[in-house]
Amino acid sequence: MTTTTPNPRVAIVTGASRGIGRAVAGQLAADGYSVVLGYAGRADLAEQAVAEIQAAGGHASAIQADVADETAVAAMFDHAEQQYGGIDAVVNAAGQMKLSTVADLDLNDLDAMHRTNIRGAFVVAQQAARRLRPGGALVMFSTSVMGTKFPTYAGYTASKGAVEAMTLILARELRGRDVTVNAVAPGPTATDMFLDGKDEQLIANLAAQNPLERLGKPEDIAHVVAFLTSAEGHWVNGQVLRANGGMV
DSSP: OOOOOOOOOEEEEESTTSHHHHHHHHHHHHTTOEEEEEESSOHHHHHHHHHHHHHTTOEEEEEEOOTTOHHHHHHHHHHHHHHHSOOOEEEEOOOOOOOOOTTTOOHHHHHHHHIIIIIIHHHHHHHHHHHOOTTOEEEEEOOTHHHHOOTTOHHHHHHHHHHHHHHHHHHHHTTTSOOEEEEEEEOSBOSHHHHTTOOHHHHHHHHTTSTTOSOBOHHHHHHHHHHHTSSTTTTOOSOEEEESTTOO
């Protein structure tokens, strides 16, 4: 009797050279996905992540793409289709965070942040909407600060509010496609982006905000994403999941 092995599912993860994106790429590869790791500027870290996945027996490649550049993002999706045969999951973990009060935020910083967090999210979502195969999943990223409303986060949360609105609308626009669209909203998570510029006391205070009394780990968020991109998680659609240890 002849048997055939089904082709592996294929994922694109942006912002995958470090932090949450890198943890997501590693988790999806461990779950059997062939993974395309999108990165903006740290080719060395992206290639290191690819090497780790390959050393563990997985399949991965790295592609440089500014998520706000529609030509570069389309080329990344082309690569996934040509290299692996199609696309089943897209995780847009790329993002920028610049903290300041509304009164003091440099508008150039606001523009740069919103270019990545809003335009970039839209560009990636647009390609995902066009190319995801039936049974596929798009996972966007918001923030739990939408609920906590910490001072100095206004510019950042404004961009993530746009992502949440985009997520809920796109889920409905894809009616009949068998494709889910959700957003994950992490709480304070121990990544380079989050820890940058914060002193030990502030980090300890933020860690104490949730009942588990610790910062999240990138792996905590990766497990949530893995569920949303799995067959078991496919009934969850058009939702924003607060992954924050119970922080209000």
